Amino acid sequence: MSSDTDVSLSSYDEDQGFKLIRKAREAPFVPIAMAGFAAIAACGSYKLKSRGNTETSVHMRVAAQGFVVGAETLGVNEKYFKKIYMEMQKN
Structure with a gap:
């Protein structure tokens, strides 16, 4: 490996729990959906x-999706309207 292609490992040092919490703060609807x-x-x-009853199973699968x-x-x-709102505040 060449030294000029070194990658910072700071993002890899993050624990799975902290990563999940950070991602949940960035996109709160993802954990809600999960x-x-x-x-x-x-x-x-x-x-x-x-x-x-297999018919109930099909309905539940469709409801989950x-x-x-x-x-x-x-x-x-939410992300789109937040972006628009922030742009309107700048003007």
């Missing part, structure tokens, strides 16, 4: 196990 998906998937798994897409859309919109 938690919602996990909750809906767990509920669907429990209903499938207890009843064996819809929750994640909705949360991510809200996150993107």
Whole structure:
């Protein structure tokens, strides 16, 4: 390896827990989407196990995916409107 291509390892020294906390602060809708998906998937798994109804499983899967897409859309919109608001404050 050549010395002029050294990469700073400061970003690699970060613990997984701290990295998750930092990412959650940067994009708060991502952990919300993950938690919602996990909750809906767990509920669907429990209903499938207890009843064996595959139709309920399909509806729960679609609901979980819809929750994640909705949360991510809200996150993107929040970031976009925050950027517009900051630009309006400058003018």
